[in-house]
Amino acid sequence: MNVIVSSVRRALALPAMLLSTAAVSSTPPAAPPAAPPAITAVKAAHMVDVRNGALIDNAVVLVSGERITAAGSGLAIPPGANVIDLGDKTLLPGLIDAHTHLTGDPQDAGYAIVAKSIPRSTLTGAKNARVTLNAGFTAVRDVGADGYTDIGLRDAINDGDVPGPRIAAAGPAMGITGGHCDDTMHAPQYGITGLGVADGVEEALKVTRRNIKYGSDVIKICATGGVLSFGDDPRTSQYTLEELKAIIGDAHRLGRKAAAHAHGGDGIKLAVLAGVDSIEHGSYIDDEGIKLMKEHKTWLVPTLYLGDWLIENAEAIKLPKPLLEKAKVVLPQARINIGRAIKAGVPIAFGTDAAVYPHGLNAREFAVLVKLGMTPAQAIRTATVNASELLGWSDRIGTIEAGKFADMIAVDGDPLKDVTVLERVRWVMKGGAVVR
Numbered sequence: 001m002n003v004i005v006s007s008v009r010r011a012l013a014l015p016a017m018l019l020s021t022a023a024v025s026s027t028p029p030a031a032p033p034a035a036p037p038a039i040t041a042v043k044a045a046h047m048v049d050v051r052n053g054a055l056i057d058n059a060v061v062l063v064s065g066e067r068i069t070a071a072g073s074g075l076a077i078p079p080g081a082n083v084i085d086l087g088d089k090t091l092l093p094g095l096i097d098a099h100t101h102l103t104g105d106p107q108d109a110g111y112a113i114v115a116k117s118i119p120r121s122t123l124t125g126a127k128n129a130r131v132t133l134n135a136g137f138t139a140v141r142d143v144g145a146d147g148y149t150d151i152g153l154r155d156a157i158n159d160g161d162v163p164g165p166r167i168a169a170a171g172p173a174m175g176i177t178g179g180h181c182d183d184t185m186h187a188p189q190y191g192i193t194g195l196g197v198a199d200g201v202e203e204a205l206k207v208t209r210r211n212i213k214y215g216s217d218v219i220k221i222c223a224t225g226g227v228l229s230f231g232d233d234p235r236t237s238q239y240t241l242e243e244l245k246a247i248i249g250d251a252h253r254l255g256r257k258a259a260a261h262a263h264g265g266d267g268i269k270l271a272v273l274a275g276v277d278s279i280e281h282g283s284y285i286d287d288e289g290i291k292l293m294k295e296h297k298t299w300l301v302p303t304l305y306l307g308d309w310l311i312e313n314a315e316a317i318k319l320p321k322p323l324l325e326k327a328k329v330v331l332p333q334a335r336i337n338i339g340r341a342i343k344a345g346v347p348i349a350f351g352t353d354a355a356v357y358p359h360g361l362n363a364r365e366f367a368v369l370v371k372l373g374m375t376p377a378q379a380i381r382t383a384t385v386n387a388s389e390l391l392g393w394s395d396r397i398g399t400i401e402a403g404k405f406a407d408m409i410a411v412d413g414d415p416l417k418d419v420t421v422l423e424r425v426r427w428v429m430k431g432g433a434v435v436r
């Protein structure tokens, strides 16, 4: 049915498209009388109450269609329900990674990306979407992809063509000419500019609106230099306050959130003052930045585990030397500064920058957060309640509660004692369907 509808739509000329919805819906197929929705009961020895950081024993979650209808300890299982008994496992809400690049791989670092086509990157995304879902991440925010590959991937997942997490996608990240989100690998005669490049308020508004036109759920901005880019300095700010206010203001007015890649202290402050929803990385956050982020309730999305993997595997992925040199300076410093931000109470949402390291290893970030002073319960909250709020999806995901999507995972052991059990997810359900 969907295939027929979409091919009909594709075949119609543009003016006729306006009529196509009415034309298609006026001839619905004869539907069978609606049967009462089947109930699935998921049973497990324990369940993590992520809001309160407590373990609930004898857990039962009732699922109807895509949604949870009831959850608690020892709930009665309705007769005729399909029972999934997970034995001694511990249930949690599906995890959320607020910073991925599903359509990229570590091997794409540096000049390797030049030879990779947009269709090839999209298929990389299909592979990584499955890997990420199987690792227990049932939702991600994908913050920057060339050629709108992440948006194509999101739509393919939503249409049921390929398995993967729910995706809030950014499309091409916005940035200044020569900045972290421009293409700075080519000599001038090639005339290559990144798709998200926009200078000045007028261009910034144009590109914000173009991204939204082509499907961006969130606007990603490169507010400072970066690590894995040539010729820029992570400590310097790139957009001006005026440009940031224009982009973020427009994104908000059009119902989108905005995320700012920012390492340097000045870029962090400018983005926060311009009203950004989250600071990504935050490597050089200082006391003033910490204070501002707390005042503005701006989320910080640290991406710290990547440093370990990148420095260990730099040779294997042929990371260009200037990028490795930057990584060696910035990433250890980031841990110190982020540790201070965590202790000071800056709101934290979970993110990994997976693509810099292999997708599927996302849960290794939890142990770093705990090392920097979080309790396991706080670390789990960053990837559930907090990340769902940052995505604007707290009405549908982030906890195991009636009315929410039945996105759940199960692990061995007690993640409130040892967060590393989340690196070995045993069972995954997304939208009421068991995917692993």
Ligand SMILES: [Zn+2]
Pocket: 099, 100, 101, 143, 144, 353
């Ligand atoms: Zn990133």
